[in-house]
Amino acid sequence: MQRCVIAACESFARDFEIYSIDETFLDLAGFEGRDLVAHANAMRAQVQLLITIPTCVGIAETKTLANLANVAAKKNPQFGGVAELREQGVRHDVMHAFAVGDVWGVGGATARKLTDLGIHTAGALRDMPMKQARAVGTVVLERLVAELRGVPSNAVEAVEPRRKGMAVTRSFGTPICDFERMRGALSQYALRAGEKLRSHGLVAARLTTFFHTNKHKPDRPQYGGSRMVTLHPMTNDSLELIAAARHGRMLAASP
Numbered sequence: 001m002q003r004c005v006i007a008a009c010e011s012f013a014r015d016f017e018i019y020s021i022d023e024t025f026l027d028l029a030g031f032e033g034r035d036l037v038a039h040a041n042a043m044r045a046q047v048q049l050l051i052t053i054p055t056c057v058g059i060a061e062t063k064t065l066a067n068l069a070n071v072a073a074k075k076n077p078q079f080g081g082v083a084e085l086r087e088q089g090v091r092h093d094v095m096h097a098f099a100v101g102d103v104w105g106v107g108g109a110t111a112r113k114l115t116d117l118g119i120h121t122a123g124a125l126r127d128m129p130m131k132q133a134r135a136v137g138t139v140v141l142e143r144l145v146a147e148l149r150g151v152p153s154n155a156v157e158a159v160e161p162r163r164k165g166m167a168v169t170r171s172f173g174t175p176i177c178d179f180e181r182m183r184g185a186l187s188q189y190a191l192r193a194g195e196k197l198r199s200h201g202l203v204a205a206r207l208t209t210f211f212h213t214n215k216h217k218p219d220r221p222q223y224g225g226s227r228m229v230t231l232h233p234m235t236n237d238s239l240e241l242i243a244a245a246r247h248g249r250m251l252a253a254s255p
Helices: 003-013 036-051 064-074 088-095 110-117 124-128 129-148 153-160 180-201 238-253
Strands: 014-020 023-029 057-059 082-084 203-213 225-234
Touching: 003 014, 003 023, 003 036, 003 203, 023 064, 036 082, 036 129, 057 064, 064 082, 064 088, 064 129, 082 088, 088 124, 124 129, 129 153, 180 203, 180 238, 203 238, 225 238
Parallel strands: 057 082
Antiparallel strands: 014 023, 203 225
């Protein structure tokens, strides 16, 4: 199901990062000039049309803020399924209504320390002096405070649980009509997947190759295929991933 959601969203973002079975971060670099709320609503409509599941979207400068915005979009009907926190007034209201223990990356022990200091909301945590944040929760909390202030950092990578999966997916600029061009594209995607795995210190046990025709041209023949390849042993080696992706492509392309 998650693969189908990513496929439906692929034309709306530059890159994807799977965080959990029901949550994915989208890189909107290059889309800043657009009305991002309208952009997100168009993406939600696409997912609803193709997969018939409801979604909510949070938009912000950092992953921590985007996660907070996503929760706000789910819980507060006034956002209509899309919450954007780039506007300071909206961000202020949401953050001061958000319990500090519910902030992404704040564990139970840290939440208790913060509440003992009188810090009860995400807004109060954002306003916490950086030196105090480091003293209470080491550099991890200090970076989290920076993220709440809209400054991207590596804090998300430090506090997030091990990923269950990741995806590298793109739309082609022009139709792909032969397997050699598809083979080259898959090699590039598998190479990128290996880089992402290694950057997170992970290895993969399975690799899924999938593709589909242009669903925006329903007057033309439609096809979609996918196959999963089990990796023995688990690996993050790009050459091994490329070989597995090509094998998966051959299986997916078989009638």
